[in-house]
Amino acid sequence: MTCNECRRLVPDYLSNQLKVKELKSFIDHVRSCPDCYEELETYFIIKLATQVLDDNADVSYDIKVMLEPGLH
Numbered sequence: 001m002t003c004n005e006c007r008r009l010v011p012d013y014l015s016n017q018l019k020v021k022e023l024k025s026f027i028d029h030v031r032s033c034p035d036c037y038e039e040l041e042t043y044f045i046i047k048l049a050t051q052v053l054d055d056n057a058d059v060s061y062d063i064k065v066m067l068e069p070g071l072h
Contacts, residue, residue, distance in 0.1 A: 001029040006036045010043045013070075027071050041067060 006029045012018050013026055030037050044067050 001025045003029075003033060003036055006030060006033070007039050010040055013040070014043055014047050031071060 006026060009018060009022060009026050013023070018026060030040055041063060045063060048063075048066070
């Protein structure tokens, strides 16, 4: 998977809409590419911030801890 393909899939990953084959390629790429991991982390933070503002939720802000379980 290229970086451009990976970045295009970030929103689908965050909304759990990737097919199994896409998901595996996406995760493999993100785990090996610091730039794409950073892009994923940025989108994740934006999604989390939006959710917190919408829900007034009390959540942890340790982004790496929150993002890592889905990348295994």
